[in-house]
Amino acid sequence: MTKEQTAIKATYFSIASNALLALIKGLAGFFGNSYALTADAIESTTDIFSSLLVLFGIKYSNKPADDNHPYGHGRAEPLVTFLVVGFLITSATIIAYESIGNINTPHELPASWTLIILGTIILWKEYSFRLVMKRSKEANSSSLKADAWHHRSDAITSVAAFTGISIALFLGKGYESADDLAALFASGFIFYNSYKIFRPALGEIMDEHLYDDLVVEIRKVSLQVQGVESTEKCFIRKAGMKYHVDLHAIVNANITVREGHDISHLLKDTLRAEIPELGHVLIHIEPSYS
Template sequence: MELYTNLRAGEKGAWLSIGTYIFLSAIKLIIGYLGASEALRADGLNNSTDIISSIAVLIGLRISQRPPDENHQYGHLRAETVASLVASFIMMGVGLEVIYNSVMNIFDPVRETPSTLTIYVALGCALVMYIVYRYNLALSKKINSSALKAAAFDNRSDALVSVGTAIGIVAAIIGFPIIDSITALFIGIIIIKTAVEIFWEAVQTLTDAFDTEEIETLSALIKNVDGVIELVDIKGRKHGNVTFIEVTVTVNPYLNVWESHRITEKIESTVKRFDINCTALVHIEPHEEYSGKD
């Protein structure tokens, strides 16, 4: 129940991003048009694409809450990771578009002088996005959500884009329009870097990669469980914000079923104390070399 409560809490962050992007994109497009700022209009279009990314995250969180069924016996938790993957692709597309436009403008700079109002709008929007970024990042850590973490980094990228937009507008007003394009180029690189990081983390999860340090820590804890003679094998995988550990241990072959079962319960509780969202699947085997002495 706590898992699905966390996923529902994650929806608040997705909805906050969607609402903020709708509001800011409208403001930037309107003021950018009235204030003759190509940079602010481009920033507004950037936020329009972010609406799609946030909707993808929201859909992923919704699907993740579905209970296990016949075809998904581990549940639908990886839908959240798929949402992160989709968000990374959208961010890459936006980053490439920003880089392309900035390079084109370096060779053919826009000479139209924008209104000073567009500077304040860009900075104000950057502040709003930074606040949303901090909220979503804190929430993603609290509920251990990869999709919401991806959304938070997208929020941060958009805040940086707006700051860069403001710098470019100032440069255009004082007579150096090329700085607008150079700033946009660096911002595009930052967006691509963030997208690649999110993409790599999602791919690692979907291909069942697992943190070796976490495996080593769990191995040490399980080996110290009373009744465990040898840890034969341990594997781990991530499903959204849930971890599944498969453990094979050997025990005294002369224990009865009840005593062996108690050892599996000790292992499960030990793993839970390490990580409340970690579930252990324990397989018990008789220790062949055991002498039979307690």
């Protein structure tokens, strides 16, 4: 299975999971008189649309290079990640606004059976987070990683809802607002996770260097190529699921241009064969006079 297929399969899983959970949470929140669960349902609903965006981003970013996009379409993925963060921030804002409004509004205690629903949801969402995060690492996808954090934030909001409902039920009348305070806490956590998802995607767009381990691996592989004495500059930028590399290789100054050209192509082919996640590789030959 290719990296793209792995990512797409994980995204379909997220879409189906979020659709089912949004329905369950919405019904349980309405009939169980829990705004924390209703807030949870709102987040799961936005997660459906964000997962659809991730699916689009993964498919589009893996389109092959063309005349207008010689480096491919990989930058579409962090852009989609920004949109996903926008969905998260929107849902957190709605949850915070509604929960603040409900804190001072008298309402009934949540139903005790909602705790069973929440306990099951917490376990499922944590499993979903671990599964999608594993797939995001396999596929080297920033937008899929953002989608995984949706599952984790959903699990946390469910934990907050579970805590709030438990307090309200245990302490009884006068503590109904514990459910709403739990929803407010959950919105704060979603804001925090939004930043954690946004920051790496911004670094990708800005070509921030975050790939020291990959540089070490590239240098190690390069020295295995006959004719390469050492390496100098090595710049890496990530686009989608691929890393584009600019590498300066040092060769004997007395060889011919043809020989230098052949070494350059051999080095490029070797790097792409040994490190499959590399995309465009540009080799610059430097002479050695030692």
